[in-house]
Amino acid sequence: MNKNIARFIILVCTAITFTACVNEEDDIFGKTAAERLNEVSGLYTSRLVASGGTWIMEYYPTNSTEAVLGLGRPILCQFAKDKTVVCGMKNSASFNIYMESQSMWDVITDDGPVLTFNTCNDVLHTFSEPHDIVETTEDDELGRGFEGDYEFIITSLEEGADHAMLKGKKRGTYNRMTRLPADVSFFNYLMDINSFTSSTFVPGASELRLDLGDLRYNVSGMSTMLPMIYPREKQLEHDSPVYPYLVIKYKDKYYLRFRSEVGEEANSEQEFVYHPESDCFKGVKDSTHVLRGLEGEEVPLYLASVGGTGFSFIISGENPNSAAFNQAWKDLVDGFKASGNELTNVVLAVGNDGKEMQLKISYKLGRGSTTAVFKAPMEYVEGGLKFGDYTGSSNTVEALKTKIKKDGVPVLVNFLNIFGNGTFKVEGTEKALNLKGIRMEKTGVSPEIVIMGIRNVK
Amino acid sequence: MKAIYTKLTVAVLLVAAMGIASCSDDDFGPSIYDTTEYPLDRSVATFPLDSFVKKNFLEPYNVRFIYKMEDIGSDMDKNLTPAPYDRSTKLAVLSKYLWFDVYDKYGGKTDFLRQNSPRIIHCIGSKSYNPTQGTETLGVAEGGIKITLYGVNELDENNIAYMNKYFFHTMHHEFGHILDQTKLHPTSFNLLSSGHYNAMGWSDMPDSVSNGLGFVTSYASSNYSEDLVEVSSTYITADTLQWVDILNTASYEWEYIDTEYKSEREFYAAQDAPFDIDTVGYFKKSDNGDCKIYRKLCKRDADGYVVLNDSGKVQWLHDSGINGRELILEKLNLVRTWLNESFQFSIDDIRREVQQRQFLTEEDGKFVIKNGSLVNRLVQKVLGDEKGRTLMQKLLDEVNQYKELMTTTDK
Structure with missing residues (x-):
């Protein structure tokens, strides 16, 4: 009997002991956390390299609003399956010279899916290097540099999507990536957008x-x-x-x-x-x-403001002016010829914080050339500009006469009088991002005087 | 009945022991990393280096050589960047050649490094500046576990001085910290320069002035812990000529005086040429804008001009009571003893081996000297090498051999 009890107890103990070794955890998820993280990495990796893996990244090193740290930088990236990535850029950080560099990349999962450029890339890491920023004049960024990220949390990258959103891990800037054709030429692409931006x-x-x-x-x-x-x-x-x-x-x-x-x-x-x-x-x-x-009355309003200062328009008989103005122009050209000189250029400019009209008349004087400047007060009136009497110029009409050979250019007075003491309805010649020209129509006169000015871009 | 209980107790204990034994199926081997399942993708461009570091660091020593920078593993308060793949490759082979292989040979074979080497070597491409102090951190050893090496972007095997400063010296320096953190050094070392450590102002002090005070470098004068590892790392990596130069410089006493000159150029332009730099002094502008002249202490007249002796020689003075040379050698002796007794290796053996690996030697073992300097062995062709490779190329081939195992991918 006692032997049986003993056997029973030993059996129970043995069963309990080995049961304790049985894995008690149920496989709730089917996969381990490491496996799931690896899957996430693989998923985003495959999405990045899909369709050739070429992207344009709108990269902002920091959230600063000051140059140079606040400037955005377009960076082209081509991600390959062998975990190499080629980056290209052409901006002030590369002294506007095209620059390309290859390094390694990966999608790691230390903070969600994170895109990391984990070996040195001379393009992207330019913005993370702690060196002093060469393009600034002051040697005051040593140890900080541009302060940009090179590890990005992938906040969105859907299957087949052409856009991805990356969040800089340290600085928190949002950097969008847009998928491009696999065969896009980095150099040509950057030239294209740089050219568009600078001309626009x-x-x-x-x-x-x-x-x-x-x-x-x-x-x-x-x-x-x-x-x-x-x-x-x-x-x-x-x-x-x-x-x-x-x-x-x-x-x-x-x-x-x-x-x-x-x-x-x-x-x-x-x-x-x-x-x-x-x-x-x-x-x-x-x-x-x-x-x-600018559109409509925004044009004269702007010209008569601080912002309008420095704007200038070329006036010429070749512009589609009204007949009366073209006649005045012809008279002026002939008048200069008769005095043995040659009219070369007439420019209407805005000065003195938008409060002054300057009529700049350039002509050849013998073997040289000179410019006479006639200034008049200017102000905005509804839909246009009003010019006052000519004032305090170093080149008054009388002074000009003495400078020009023989008897001067009498018709110049007539020409100046078209502008002085006149009110003009002013508008842009066309709807455009850049004001390309103005149409000035003098009010209260007959015959009609319409002057077209072409924006003088230096 | 008692016999039954006894048998029963024995049986229960036996079963329990078997149970416990059957549960302890974890093998607590030397590695904290999984060395058997370490995933190496043969299609990834870094497969050769990944294989090299696995084979030469992870498997034998349980060390992770991290060259794909992990920013969470770096100082997040600083702006740092990863190292380029090619330079990381060079650093990996040099770390093995000039560090691990050397200690393997003289430091008690693989077991010594298994027990004492860092668990992680982290390579950083950029330099690590300390903008507020105007200094630069060359490397960091953290808790005996991890060594971080900075400035890998500029690694160049042709520039042995740069490599010595940024890597080899730093490796041995940081490794010295790990050894120090493992087995404490003798406290008598801490007393040798007690009262002369300057935690805040060391960066303003030229090395030569520090030598005169018994420190091998200015950084050594920051505290006794740095002093200790600077002695060992400088002794191991400074070549014979440099070491002799340090001791010679340390034989003099130095003084530093304020100057009205605001730049080095302005100061030296005002001196009557030719001049003796030791008596005229070295100009140094500190970060706070203070300008000082550091010069050897000698007898001068009331106007500050050097007073020569009857033989026309400068009369050097020793007022502080510190013999820098003797002090450095005394510190070295303590370090030598500590390493011998605590770790059973000779720092002289390590030094000789490192030097011979770095610098070209004659057949009789003497160093080749050209233009007053030792010759960088790394860029010299290896005698008898059938491919005519330099030593560096031969070392790199240990990585390149893995290229044959790579599988190509459709990019």
Whole structure:
């Protein structure tokens, strides 16, 4: 009996002991966490390399609003299955010389799916290097550099999608990537978007207008790539909000995307597409949202403001002016000829913070050439500009007469009188991002005087 | 009945013991990393280096050689960048050749490094600046576990001085910390320069002035812990000529004085040529803008001009009571003893081996000297090598051999 008890106890103990070794955990998920993470890595890897793996990244090193750190940089990347990546760029960080570099990449899972450029890439890591930034004049960034990321959390990359959104791991900037054809030439692509950007937003151009439904904004300094956008009813201030942007080309269209949304709630927009037929950008989310040049009375209003200072227009008999003005022009040309000189150029310019009209008349004087400048007060009147009497010029009509051989150019007085003390209805010659010319129609005179001025771009 | 209980107890204990034994199926071997299932993708472009570091660091020593930079494994307060693949490859083979292989030979074979080497070597491409102090961190040893090497972007086998400063010296320096963290050094070392350590101002001090105070480098004067590992790493990596130069410089006492000159150029332009740099001094501008002249202490007249003796020689002075040369040698002796007793290896053996691996030697073992310097062996052709390779190329072929195993992918 006792033997049986003993056997029973030993059997029970043995059973309990070995049961304790049985894996008690149920396979709730079917796969281990490591396997699931590897799958995620593989999934995003395959999506990145799909269709040739070529992308344009709109890269912002930091969220700064100041040059140089705040500038966006278009960087082309081609991700290969062997985990090599080729990056290319052509911007001020590469001294506007095309630069290309190959390194390694991977999708790791230390902070969600993370795209990392994990060996040195001379293109992308330019923005992460702690060296002093060469393109700035001051030696004050040693140890910091551009401060940009090279590891990005993939916040969105759907199957077959042409867009991916990356979030810089340390700086938190959002950097969009857009898929491009596999065979795109990096150099040509960058030349294309750089050329488009620089010709569309030229230095010295007028402010642009941004219409977002009921919200109206002025856009200043597009050519700097760090434009300031402020409500139209307000003045531009040194601390007006800055909206860095980049232009990319996707499916033969140019897209302009600000680093952050402009506007409020329903009336907000971040990305615009260029419409060449109307030379403006229309919102991708809402096509009634428009980024455009000056229109209608905005032209004289702008010319008669601080922003208008420095704008100038070439006036010539070859422009499609009215007959009366063309006659005055012909008389002026003949008058210079009769005095043994030659009229070369007439320019109408804006000076003194938009409060002054300057008529600059250039002519050949013997073997040399000179320019006589006639200045008159200028102000905005409804729909146009009003010029006052000529004032305090170093080259008055009388002075000019003495400078010109023989008896001067008597008809010059008639020509000057067309402008002085006159009121003109002024508008742009066409709807355009850049003011290309103005049409000036003198009011209250007969016969009709219409003067066309072509924007003088230096 | 008692016999039954006894048998029963024995039986239960036996079964329990079997049960416990059957549960302990984990093999606590030397590796904390999985060396058997380490995934190496033959289609990835880095397969050769991945294979090399697995074969030469992970499997024998349980060391991860990380060259694909992991930013979470770096100082997140700094802006740092990864190293290029080709330079990481060079650093990997040099780490093996000038560090692991050397300690394998003289430091107690593989077991010594298994027990004492860092678990992680992390390569960083960029330099690591400390903007507020105006200094640069060359490397870091963390908790005896990890060594971080900076500046790999500029690794160049032709520039042995740069490699010595940034890598070889740093490797031995940081490894010294790990050894120190494993077995404490004698406390008597801490007293040798007590009162002369300067944690804040060391970066403003030229090395020569520090030598005169008994430190092998200025960084050694920051604290006794750095002093210890600077002695060992400098002794191992500085070539014979450099080491003698350090000791000679340390034989003099130095002084530093304020100067009205604001730049090195301005200062030296004001001196009557030719001049003796030791008595005129070295110009140094600190980060706070203070300008100082560091010069050997000698007898001067009231106007500051050097007073020569009857033989026309400069009369060097020793006022501080510190004999820098003797102090450095005393520190070296303590380090030598500590390493011998704690780790059973000779620092002199390590030094000789490192030197001979770095610099060209004659058949009799003497170093070749050209233009006053030792000759970089890494870029010299290996005698008898049928392919006519340099030593560096031969070392790199240890990585390149894995290319044959790669599978091509459709990019």
